[in-house]
Amino acid sequence: EVQLVESGGGLVQPGGSLRLSCTASGFNFYYYWVAWVRQAPGKGLEWVASIDPHGNDTYYVDSVEGRFTLSRDYAERSLYLQMNNLRGEDTAIYYCVRDTFGVFDFWGQGTLVTVSS
């Protein structure tokens, strides 16, 4: 059974930093893209970033480019999202997803990030 378990969310002040983690199980972590998709309170879905199976290529939505960094650790079977210079509009539930050629076929339960003073 594919499972994606996020952690690391919380309350942070504007301009602050936070690192989200996602631990994957139930599939070969070496073979798949993984990604983050977020959902602001009461709003729709927004793709944030994706990373290729080898960890060499990363892609970001423009609004987070230069502030967020995506990485993966194969030994830990984990995905990380380092978020710096956070803004109010980054407040959202962040979902870790398995990204199969752009199709988000499995989703974690999400972790809430709140940016507020």
Added chain:
Amino acid sequence: EIVLTQSPGTLSVSPGERATLSCRASQNVGNNYLAWYQQKPGQSPRLLVYGATTRATGIPDRFSGSGSGADFTLTISGLGPEDFAMYYCQQYTTLPRTFGQGTKVEI
């Protein structure tokens, strides 16, 4: 960036009826790389359809995707109580991956 516009915003239907949801793209979605997701309150989204027409594993056949180019449709036949939810379309032919704003299917 491909902008996806879903209509209607809210669809009121009765159990057992058919629901037809539309997703229009601002430009052609190459290879019909269009997916549909269902999200119930307090839950994570779930993949329903990809490639515009292919149901994901375990999705009942009352969910049917159709369309091509820039116009796509999700049809839910014989709505059950568990089908009342938000539905999102998403394109994956180009970056950034983009979603429609969603259609709420309510009783």
